[in-house]
Amino acid sequence: MRKYDVIIIGAGPAGIITGTTAKKKNPDKSMLMIKEEENGLVPCGIPYIFHRLGDVDKNKMGPKPFVDAGGDVITDSVEKVNIEKKTVQTKSGKEFHYEKLVFATGSLPVIPTFIPGYDFENVFYIKKSYNYIKQLIVHLKDKKNIIIVGGGFIGAEVAEQLALEPNKEVSLVEMEEFCFIKAFSAELSEIATEKLRKTNVNVYTSTRVNSVNGKGRTVEKVELSNGKSLDADAVIMAIGYKPNTELAREAGLDLNRMSAIIVDNYERTSIKDVCAVGDCSQTVGFLTGTLDNIMLASTATAEARVLGHNLFGIKVKKCFTGTLAVFSTEINGLAMAAAGLNENNAKEANIEFISAKFTDVDRHPGTFEDTMPLTVKLYVSPSDGSILGGEVWGSKSSGEIINTISLAIQKGVTVYELISYQIGTHPLLTAAPTKTVLIKAAEMAIAEMNARK
Amino acid sequence: MRKYDVIIIGAGPAGIITGTTAKKKNPDKSMLMIKEEENGLVPCGIPYIFHRLGDVDKNKMGPKPFVDAGGDVITDSVEKVNIEKKTVQTKSGKEFHYEKLVFATGSLPVIPTFIPGYDFENVFYIKKSYNYIKQLIVHLKDKKNIIIVGGGFIGAEVAEQLALEPNKEVSLVEMEEFCFIKAFSAELSEIATEKLRKTNVNVYTSTRVNSVNGKGRTVEKVELSNGKSLDADAVIMAIGYKPNTELAREAGLDLNRMSAIIVDNYERTSIKDVCAVGDCSQTVGFLTGTLDNIMLASTATAEARVLGHNLFGIKVKKCFTGTLAVFSTEINGLAMAAAGLNENNAKEANIEFISAKFTDVDRHPGTFEDTMPLTVKLYVSPSDGSILGGEVWGSKSSGEIINTISLAIQKGVTVYELISYQIGTHPLLTAAPTKTVLIKAAEMAIAEMNARK
Numbered sequence: 001m002r003k004y005d006v007i008i009i010g011a012g013p014a015g016i017i018t019g020t021t022a023k024k025k026n027p028d029k030s031m032l033m034i035k036e037e038e039n040g041l042v043p044c045g046i047p048y049i050f051h052r053l054g055d056v057d058k059n060k061m062g063p064k065p066f067v068d069a070g071g072d073v074i075t076d077s078v079e080k081v082n083i084e085k086k087t088v089q090t091k092s093g094k095e096f097h098y099e100k101l102v103f104a105t106g107s108l109p110v111i112p113t114f115i116p117g118y119d120f121e122n123v124f125y126i127k128k129s130y131n132y133i134k135q136l137i138v139h140l141k142d143k144k145n146i147i148i149v150g151g152g153f154i155g156a157e158v159a160e161q162l163a164l165e166p167n168k169e170v171s172l173v174e175m176e177e178f179c180f181i182k183a184f185s186a187e188l189s190e191i192a193t194e195k196l197r198k199t200n201v202n203v204y205t206s207t208r209v210n211s212v213n214g215k216g217r218t219v220e221k222v223e224l225s226n227g228k229s230l231d232a233d234a235v236i237m238a239i240g241y242k243p244n245t246e247l248a249r250e251a252g253l254d255l256n257r258m259s260a261i262i263v264d265n266y267e268r269t270s271i272k273d274v275c276a277v278g279d280c281s282q283t284v285g286f287l288t289g290t291l292d293n294i295m296l297a298s299t300a301t302a303e304a305r306v307l308g309h310n311l312f313g314i315k316v317k318k319c320f321t322g323t324l325a326v327f328s329t330e331i332n333g334l335a336m337a338a339a340g341l342n343e344n345n346a347k348e349a350n351i352e353f354i355s356a357k358f359t360d361v362d363r364h365p366g367t368f369e370d371t372m373p374l375t376v377k378l379y380v381s382p383s384d385g386s387i388l389g390g391e392v393w394g395s396k397s398s399g400e401i402i403n404t405i406s407l408a409i410q411k412g413v414t415v416y417e418l419i420s421y422q423i424g425t426h427p428l429l430t431a432a433p434t435k436t437v438l439i440k441a442a443e444m445a446i447a448e449m450n451a452r453k
Numbered sequence: 454m455r456k457y458d459v460i461i462i463g464a465g466p467a468g469i470i471t472g473t474t475a476k477k478k479n480p481d482k483s484m485l486m487i488k489e490e491e492n493g494l495v496p497c498g499i500p501y502i503f504h505r506l507g508d509v510d511k512n513k514m515g516p517k518p519f520v521d522a523g524g525d526v527i528t529d530s531v532e533k534v535n536i537e538k539k540t541v542q543t544k545s546g547k548e549f550h551y552e553k554l555v556f557a558t559g560s561l562p563v564i565p566t567f568i569p570g571y572d573f574e575n576v577f578y579i580k581k582s583y584n585y586i587k588q589l590i591v592h593l594k595d596k597k598n599i600i601i602v603g604g605g606f607i608g609a610e611v612a613e614q615l616a617l618e619p620n621k622e623v624s625l626v627e628m629e630e631f632c633f634i635k636a637f638s639a640e641l642s643e644i645a646t647e648k649l650r651k652t653n654v655n656v657y658t659s660t661r662v663n664s665v666n667g668k669g670r671t672v673e674k675v676e677l678s679n680g681k682s683l684d685a686d687a688v689i690m691a692i693g694y695k696p697n698t699e700l701a702r703e704a705g706l707d708l709n710r711m712s713a714i715i716v717d718n719y720e721r722t723s724i725k726d727v728c729a730v731g732d733c734s735q736t737v738g739f740l741t742g743t744l745d746n747i748m749l750a751s752t753a754t755a756e757a758r759v760l761g762h763n764l765f766g767i768k769v770k771k772c773f774t775g776t777l778a779v780f781s782t783e784i785n786g787l788a789m790a791a792a793g794l795n796e797n798n799a800k801e802a803n804i805e806f807i808s809a810k811f812t813d814v815d816r817h818p819g820t821f822e823d824t825m826p827l828t829v830k831l832y833v834s835p836s837d838g839s840i841l842g843g844e845v846w847g848s849k850s851s852g853e854i855i856n857t858i859s860l861a862i863q864k865g866v867t868v869y870e871l872i873s874y875q876i877g878t879h880p881l882l883t884a885a886p887t888k889t890v891l892i893k894a895a896e897m898a899i900a901e902m903n904a905r906k
Contacts (some may be wrong), residue, residue: 013887024900042818045880058820061887286875298878298886305872305892316899319870326877337877365495367511399882400853406876407857411864417772419758422739423859424779424790425751427498429852433751434466434514439758446769447477 011035014278015104021308047157107279117212151179155238337402341389356444364432418442464488467731468557474761500610560732570665604632608691790855794842809897817885
């Protein structure tokens with residue numbers, strides 16, 4: 001039986017970054033990564049396979065950096081982990097001994113067994129699987145009426161992309177009042193939903209799917225809670241993901257009530273020498289420490305960097321504990337991003353806040369032909385002015401500005417500090433120094449705080 | 454004689470932001486802004502008047518926000534300030550009494566009196582003056598051979614833009630080995646200089662202008678230190694700016710050896726109730742506190758926000774003292790940005806550092822058609838890993854990423870903290886979470902620091 005110092009189960013972003021970081025830091029340690037399929041996918045790139053990239057092979061991701069660093073990789077499936085013996089057994093009959101084991105098994109689409117017909121033919125999911133998505137593309141090729149269930153990021157992005165394909169009629173069904181409402185404020189969710197409607201997507205909000213019907217077991221209709229019946233040649237269920245932790249559960253690891261593997265700040269499970277990282281592992285909210293279920297590749301890689309550096313002893317202190325969810329997307333040319341608090345999650349967590357926003361343009365002067373609007377909304381603690389959350393929307397700059405706001409939240413920066421925050425500006429790259437949207441939003445927040453005093 | 458609570462001399466970014474902020478905070482105080490010309494210009498937009506904007510009127514900026522807040526504005530020129538009587542006298546014969554006076558008089562181009570012929574006809578400057586630039590555009594219209602002296606931001610950007618105009622032969626003469634060397638490292642300066650050469654600009658580096666010659670007093674030739682003689686129909690001198698402080702000097706304010714008005718952290722001069730802000734006021738380096746002469750609209754507006762909030766008593770503590778110069782530009786489609794330390798200024802200030810860089814792409818996967826390379830270079834303190842400086846170049850994202858780095862420098866963020874820094878990523882907006890260029894550069898820096906131990 002081959003022995004490894006480290007075995008990593010899974011080759012998504014969490015597995016690859018953990019392995020690569022750990023191997024680079026510990027070149028003398030032997031490391032094995034076990035992945036289920038020959039090819040891997042960039043998770044957040046999957047929606048763009050359906051149109052803009054046009055080919056699953058343009059969205060591949062693999063453990064090459066890990067291999068380059070000297071790690072071993074096999075394509076196989078782990079069927080059993082023996083915690084006592086410190087071994088893993090694979091589907092092909094191999095057995096390996098580990099010194100340290102890392103679960104990076106990711107997540108699986110939630111199957112809505114409560115919807116009659118959920119298991120009909122031509123009901124699909126957005127699995128993070130190269131083979132599955134490659135097949136799905138083929139399946140959808142001659143399908144006209146496509147119904148997407150769920151208006152989160154994946155559902156909305158897939159809908160937007162499919163609607164750009166010729167001869168497709170795409171509908172999206174979201175039970176909440178707006179799409180994206182789990183990540184964005186009502187204000188931004190409404191903007192995003194309207195933007196999605198202006199593509200060719202028929203968006204049904206505040207609507208549930210009552211049943212999936214058809215002739216035999218093939219989808220033909222989707223019945224909605226609003227009484228409508230939609231013609232359907234294919235249905236894509238995109239109602240969320242759940243941690244892929246059946247293997248961990250069988251091995252005896254502690255799972256939380258969301259089925260995620262319970263870990264500490266350094267991704268260590270309750271069992272010595274066993275870690276879990278990424279979607280399969282527990283997250284707690286950045287501001288509250290409350291149990292959370294954030295599944296983002298960006299979060300997973302932050303955890304993986306921490307784990308990779310610290311697998312053999314804590315060498316790099318984790319400075320930001322808790323998961324600050326930072327979301328970004330682009331729908332129909334409108335970039336949108338959010339970090340931390342907004343009205344919805346603040347209310348849920350009973351966190352007091354004031355909010356303020358400012359809109360200007362992303363270049364200066366605004367007479368440049370490619371100038372686009374840009375809005376920053378800040379959520380601020382009324383006690384000390386610290387930034388608890390932010391939303392940015394408009395031009396592509398939103399994708400990087402949200403990361404400045406993220407750093408501000410993580411470092412406890414206050415709106416008062418942003419008054420003397422020094423930045424760089426340039427006509428072709430940023431807003432004007434006189435109207436830097438982030439700083440102006442901070443000023444609006446200060447004004448709002450003063451008005452309340 | 455009309456009395457004002459506040460008089461602001463100057464209506465550039467520093468004057469406008471000081472006035473607008475102060476007036477909004479203190480609506481009951483009477484405020485007057487005195488500006489020299491009817492129209493003002495966005496300072497950093499000036500180079501783009503020469504081609505991309507194509508019209509000086511597309512680059513206007515004025516004190517409308519100040520007026521909207523209830524401030525008075527006149528177009529006139531202050532000829533004398535009487536500190537004892539607290540009055541200002543204008544060219545048109547008006548006299549005003551102030552309670553608080555703000556110098557926001559900006560800067561003027563340096564005139565190279567040491568170059569014979571510097572005062573010939575058709576020798577021009579990039580003055581921050583609407584009337585002057587409007588005239589200059591007319592003057593240059595039928596000029597073919599244009600020589601630009603000085604390869605800093607303004608010189609290089611004007612050269613790049615003029616070279617895009619039809620029937621122009623543009624040459625740029627820079628005495629240092631590379632353009633931009635005062636703001637960028639040798640590595641980035643070289644990249645920028647090569648990019649400028651690939652426009653239609655003939656770039657002469659390590660070269661000085663010996664003299665400007667001509668028939669009578671009209672420019673015909675520029676003689677270079679390398680022995681070359683360039684045909685010249687017009688010369689633009691862009692060798693830097695100096696504080697516009699003659700009025701302040703005559704009024705008796707203390708100036709430093711760079712002729713900037715000496716101020717404290719809150720822009721207060723040594724004379725009670727007299728402040729100075731922006732290019733005309735002193736700056737000290739962020740890391741060293743050494744006397745500096747940074748003149749940037751972004752710096753000026755940060756000072757102006759601080760002054761505007763605190764003109765009648767310090768209400769918002771200045772959290773970042775010292776000036777962190779943050780530069781950005783785009784030459785021929787390549788965005789470039791820098792903040793804080795680099796090899797050049799580190800050597801000058803005798804600051805030890807390690808540097809590390811990482812290059813990837815600005816979108817993910819890299820198969821998107823509009824993907825561009827992106828490089829981050831970090832300069833890090835070997836003692837504690839804190840980030841002292843950074844450079845970013847490649848795609849337009851550079852313009853916002855440098856501001857995340859700026860915040861990191863200002864908050865003393867270490868490369869170790871960046872390991873657990875949580876960010877948002879999206880295929881259409883950012884690099885991949887597995888290869889976020891800023892975080893990867895931090896990892897390279899940690900590896901470099903470990904290697905030295």
